[in-house]
Amino acid sequence: MKKIFYFLSVFLVFNVWFLIFSMVAFAHDWSTQGPFEIRTQNPVYLQTVTLTPGRATTVGFGVLDVRVDSAFSNLYERDSSLTADENLDMELWRLNFVGTYGFAPDFEGGIEVPLLHFGGGFLDGFIQDYHNFFGFPNGGRDQVANGIFNYRVSKNGRTVYQVSSENIGLGDISLFLKHQLVTEETYLPAVAWRFIFKLPTGNSVDGLGSGSPGFGLGVALEKSYKRIHGYLNTNYLMDGGNNKLGDLMNSAVFDFSLAGEFSFSKRVSGILQLVGGTPRLKNLIIETWDGVPLDLIVGVRGDQPWGKPLNPFYWQVAFSEDVLAVGPSVDFTAWISVGFRFQAHHPDVYKGDFFARR
Numbered sequence: 303m304k305k306i307f308y309f310l311s312v313f314l315v316f317n318v319w320f321l322i323f324s325m326v327a328f329a330h331d332w333s334t335q336g337p338f339e340i341r342t343q344n345p346v347y348l349q350t351v352t353l354t355p356g357r358a359t360t361v362g363f364g365v366l367d368v369r370v371d372s373a374f375s376n377l378y379e380r381d382s383s384l385t386a387d388e389n390l391d392m393e394l395w396r397l398n399f400v401g402t403y404g405f406a407p408d409f410e411g412g413i414e415v416p417l418l419h420f421g422g423g424f425l426d427g428f429i430q431d432y433h434n435f436f437g438f439p440n441g442g443r444d445q446v447a448n449g450i451f452n453y454r455v456s457k458n459g460r461t462v463y464q465v466s467s468e469n470i471g472l473g474d475i476s477l478f479l480k481h482q483l484v485t486e487e488t489y490l491p492a493v494a495w496r497f498i499f500k501l502p503t504g505n506s507v508d509g510l511g512s513g514s515p516g517f518g519l520g521v522a523l524e525k526s527y528k529r530i531h532g533y534l535n536t537n538y539l540m541d542g543g544n545n546k547l548g549d550l551m552n553s554a555v556f557d558f559s560l561a562g563e564f565s566f567s568k569r570v571s572g573i574l575q576l577v578g579g580t581p582r583l584k585n586l587i588i589e590t591w592d593g594v595p596l597d598l599i600v601g602v603r604g605d606q607p608w609g610k611p612l613n614p615f616y617w618q619v620a621f622s623e624d625v626l627a628v629g630p631s632v633d634f635t636a637w638i639s640v641g642f643r644f645q646a647h648h649p650d651v652y653k654g655d656f657f658a659r660r
Contacts, residue, residue: 333565336356336563337563338620339355340575340577340599345390349543350516351540355559359492362404363408367412368642369400370399372398377633379391385587386455390454391450394418396417399415399416403646409481411477413477415472462550471504472511473503473504474504476498480495481495491524493522494522498520512541512542513544518539523535531571532563533559533561535558552580555579555582558579561574573603578625590628598622613645614643617638617641619638621635
């Protein structure tokens with residue numbers, strides 16, 4: 303109940319903030335870093351298409367942005383019903399390579415190439431101590447040995463899906479597109495539409511992909527007032543799903559991201575973010591499988607000019623915790639990201655400081 307109350311409180315505050323942002327004047331005195339580009343790290347969810355949270359602005363005409371994300375997660379979901387059983391006990395490392403290019407004014411396109419690694423890991427003891435310190439439930443993880451790897455789902459006494467060994471390999475590659483429709487003004491937020499298409503490049507037997515394509519459409523909004531910035535993403539996603547899971551996956555879902563940012567300086571910001579949506583999984587009557595995914599993310603982002611013309615190197619550090627202890631979101635994720643953005647073409651399109659334009 304404490305987590306549910308905490309989630310509702312944070313969600314209400316975020317919504318009030320965003321409504322205020324839409325009514326107040328904007329300012330360019332402080333650089334805006336944007337939301338964390340992080341998604342729910344449940345290993346089955348990672349097989350499905352997702353538009354990661356993003357800004358309503360684009361990188362800029364002729365600008366190339368390259369980024370590497372590293373997300374290390376600890377997961378224990380062991381539950382059963384009268385007819386089904388779920389046993390997900392692992393640590394998961396997702397290394398994601400992202401390239402984005404502004405190929406026209408107010409347009410950008412790009413590619414995401416993820417690598418995944420499953421293993422027993424070493425953080426089980428730390429996570430138990432972390433939960434005990436903050437009064438969070440351990441969900442039964444203290445009843446089994448640390449460092450175990452399990453990835454199995456069964457229904458009616460039959461194993462439906464199982465990854466039997468620790469693996470590392472290529473996940474499902476995604477191609478994405480964004481077009482900024484509205485520029486932020488005094489009383490208007492910036493608005494953009496987004497599109498993503500997921501290719502079935504990951505091996506579904508090894509848990510690295512779904513074996514099916516997917517696509518999604520989304521809308522992104524952002525608004526700033528001095529040091530405070532707000533971001534809202536809503537998406538509709540369609541995925542063919544993993545054939546081995548049969549009727550245990552929803553083919554269509556809605557998801558969202560809501561983030562508030564505070565600029566500590568003109569180069570560093572703190573961000574509080576909520577990511578969730580409708581369930582992607584179903585038909586086990588187990589909350590950790592077909593419940594609602596909700597992740598609370600907190601961290602910092604920063605950038606640093608590099609060279610002439612000023613090209614920004616940027617970094618991000620964040621931690622994610624599941625809001626609902628009974629949902630499919632993973633227990634704990636540590637996320638680090640570094641990137642570099644530079645003018646790759648049309649150098650005369652923009653003049654002046656890159657950060658002033660952002």
